[in-house]
Amino acid sequence: MNTFDLARVRADFPILSERIHGKRLAYLDNAATTHKPAAVLAAMDDYYRHANANVHRAVHELAARATAAYERARDRIAAWLNAAREEIVFTRGATDAINLVARGFLAPRLQAGDEVLLTAMEHHSNIVPWQLVGAKTVAAPLDEHGALDFDAWRAMLNPRTRLVAVCHVSNTLGTVNPIAQMIEHAHARNIPVLVDGAQALAHTRIDVRALGADFYVASAHKCYGPTGFGFLYARREHLETMQPRDGGGDMIRSVAFEGSTWNDVPYKFEAGTPNMAGAIGTAAALDYLDSLGIDNVAAHEHALLDYATERMRTVPGLHLVGTAPQKSGILSFVMDRAHPQDIGSILDMAGVAIRTGHHCTMPLMQRLGLVATARASLALYNGRDDIDQLVDALHTVNRLLA
Structure with a gap:
């Protein structure tokens, strides 16, 4: 078109x-949730009608179909973000992805008094997870129009800042934050940055390489896809150092009563039976957006x-x-x-x-x-x-x- x-x-x-x-x-x-085009509904229906099986390991035909479609969805999301496929972790949504970073990345690095630098416009899901792991959350102010006071934000970067976490787009104000500049200033002080892209994915082109983001999270249901599915993009070097948050099937390499070892990234973060239809529906939603x-x-x-x-x-x-x-x-x-x-x-x-x-x-x-x-x-x-x-x-x- x-x-x-x-x-x-x-x-x-x-x-x-x-x-x-x-x-x-x-x-x-x-901003709460988007509707789903017929192409997304059809893709999910087709999965349940013709490929319904658990992914990975099994050798029967339905499992092969399900696994192929599921992993194609990872490739689709990675391509949309200009990321490598192993840097895409499937989650239940943006909130789940932020919690994964809080538990797996930030918590082991925290010391008493360490801060996560936010903005005053953040969603609860980009505040509470950091508090749950013991970080001090501090927020940069906004001007009278609801835009970030960039100079004040930059002045709040300090040796106790362990992470910058910021929404790409405010779900309440609509403000689009200067993400690339924020990442540049944070990285100049060796501070990693997480971007909450829940309100951005459906509305603008996103290139995580160009942005330089360490972490980028989003939910499918705000981008014409199904509920209960989302993703975490994380630079591979971060994923390699992170410990899994959840244990169970598919995230392991070996299991013994004496101890277990973990699968390669991104699978070591994807315990249990995943949301196959959610992944497939999300890929269809991105295909639909691409067609427009x-x-x-x-x-x-x-x-x-x-x-x-x-x-x-x-x-x-x-x-x-x-x-x-x-x-x-x-x-x-x-x-x-x-x-x-x-x-x-x-x-x-x-x-x-x-x-x-x-x-x-x-x-x-x-x-x-x-x-x-x-x-x-x-x-x-x-x-x-x-x-x-x-x-x-x-x-x-x-x-x-x-």
């Missing part, structure tokens, strides 16, 4: 034909963000939260006359799906002096009609709660 054809794209997503309270569905909750062209998707979403920003500013009493110059398709907002929960309920009756609450960013909300926001988030199947439906419903909120 050389140009972005929204009507054709929408036809690929069966759920978009659903009627909600008798209204067309304007699904604007994509990620640059075409990014351009479409950026234009829609500009349109949505201008339209939402016409709503009396509405205040956007997060207006950084570098921003992805997330629009958090509050309204003078309405609690976010009430906004969400009224919009739902108009067929508009958004998210309300703290968005798993409670420290950010505290710093903003807010309890919650309403959040509309964009995906490749959204169009101006979705935004118009949203804005019309927001005017209804004002009328009902005047």
Whole structure:
């Protein structure tokens, strides 16, 4: 597809034909999870119908089919990121991947008082795992637009910083962080960097080699793939030094009651029966994105963000939260006359799906002096009609709660 054809794209997503309270569905909750195109559903269905078997070791035909498809998925993800296949560890999602790095990489290196340097916009899943292993979590401030105060962040790098962990894109503000520059400054002080790419994978081209990231994590379900699957990219030298977090089948080379030895990377981190259909569905999702062209998707979403920003500013009493110059398709907002929960309920009756609450960013909300926001988030199947439906419903909120 050389140009972005929204009507054709929408036809690929069966759920978009659903009627909600008798209204067309304007699904604007994509930062929470994206819908799945027919190609992903078909790939997973095909696996269960024609290749359902456990992977590795078995010699029968179904196992061979399953193993081939499963390992092709690893190759697909590696190619998407410009990584080596042995640097891709399959996980249950981005949260699971961060916990794996916390337990397997950071914990053995920690001493009392050691810090993980975050930003004030981080998701709970990029805060709590570091605390669980005993690290002190410190957060760099943001400016009044929700952009990282880069100079303040850089000044917080110090001899006790054992790791920098930062979201590529904020799930609450939409802010796109200057990841390459952050990695460059951290590496100048020999500090490794983990990037939470959960909100970036579906929206922009990612090259972990060009970025120089030590670790990059993401979840499939935010990128048109299935729930319960994600990955950790880690530089091979890190994976080689890390101890496995989980024990069981497939992560071992040998087992004896006197002791056991581990499999090669990445398999020493993949204990037990894996999510084969999840891997296959994720590969299909990346193939689908590739068929559209990620640059075409990014351009479409950026234009829609500009349109949505201008339209939402016409709503009396509405205040956007997060207006950084570098921003992805997330629009958090509050309204003078309405609690976010009430906004969400009224919009739902108009067929508009958004998210309300703290968005798993409670420290950010505290710093903003807010309890919650309403959040509309964009995906490749959204169009101006979705935004118009949203804005019309927001005017209804004002009328009902005047």
